Amino acid sequence: MDEVILPDVSVEVPPDGLPIGEAAAVCGLSVDTLRSYEREGLTLHPAPRSSSGRRRYRTSDLAWLAGLVMLRETGMPIADIRRYAALTRRQGTDVERLRILEQHRRAVIESMEQTRKHLAAIDRKIAAYRNVIGSHGL
Numbered sequence: 001m002d003e004v005i006l007p008d009v010s011v012e013v014p015p016d017g018l019p020i021g022e023a024a025a026v027c028g029l030s031v032d033t034l035r036s037y038e039r040e041g042l043t044l045h046p047a048p049r050s051s052s053g054r055r056r057y058r059t060s061d062l063a064w065l066a067g068l069v070m071l072r073e074t075g076m077p078i079a080d081i082r083r084y085a086a087l088t089r090r091q092g093t094d095v096e097r098l099r100i101l102e103q104h105r106r107a108v109i110e111s112m113e114q115t116r117k118h119l120a121a122i123d124r125k126i127a128a129y130r131n132v133i134g135s136h137g138l
Helices: 020-027 031-039 059-073 078-088 094-135
Strands: none
Touching: 020 031, 020 059, 031 059, 059 078, 078 094
């Protein structure tokens, strides 16, 4: 397969790409975080540079970054993202990438189950407070 499936990025990107500030904003990142992702080896490829040496981000770069944001927001550790990115740069790593994503999926489901339990406890507390308040005629 070796196809990289990335989120859609619905922004008009000029042929020479977006500057780092605009790219970061589109992806919901700060410029510092985007630079950090690059230093950490989390980007698929180094961002191309303009003739003046400034980073320029193409649609494919933005889609990769949007994928990173999604993985981070769902709790994937940086080390796993780094490993996933390194594997994505190489052909024939579909099985390893699948394992990483399946493992992360299990972790996300466990987290969701824990959050559901916490939400149920909060709902019980709210109901208890409403009962107390209601019985006092407040």
